[in-house]
Amino acid sequence: EVQLLESGGGLVQPGGSLRLSCAASGFTFSSYAMSWVRQAPGKGLEWVSGISGSGGSTNYADSVKGRFTFSRDNSKNTLFLQMNSLRAEDTAVYYCAKGTKNLGTYYFDYWGQGTLVTVSS
């Protein structure tokens, strides 16, 4: 059974940093691309970042480029999202999502339950 468990969310002040993790199980982790998708309170879904199975290729939304870094540790089946220079508009539930293949045209077949990040003073 595929499981994705996010952690690391919480309250942080504007300008601060936070590191999210996503622990994966139930599939061959290194064979699949992964993504982070966020949802601001009462709003729709926004793709944040994607990473290839090897970790060698990453993509970012313009809204987070230069501030967020997506990485993975395939030996520990874990994803990381390092979030720096946080802004109020980064407040959201952050979901990790499993891609359907390693690269290219993949969609998301499994999602975690999400972790809430609140940026406020």
Added chain:
Amino acid sequence: DIQMTQSPSTLSASVGDRVTITCRASQSISSWLAWYQQKPGKAPKLLIYKASSLESGIPSRFSGSGSGTEFTLTISSLQPDDLATYYCQQYNSFPRTFGQGTKVEIK
């Protein structure tokens, strides 16, 4: 970036009704489109991929169609369990983009 536009934003229908949601892409995405269902307080769930392929375990009352820039999600006979918000998403290119969502209410 490819913009995805859904309509309507909200719809209210009765149990047993046929419901159709439209999703338009700002440029051609071939058939690289997925539909997700999100119930209140829950993570999104995959319904349809490659515009018209039904994900395993999803009831057959859900169907998708379209290609290029115009797509539809149809629920053939609305059930109480279908109360949710539905999102389309293109995976033709980065950044991946979602429609703004369609909230389905039961009359």
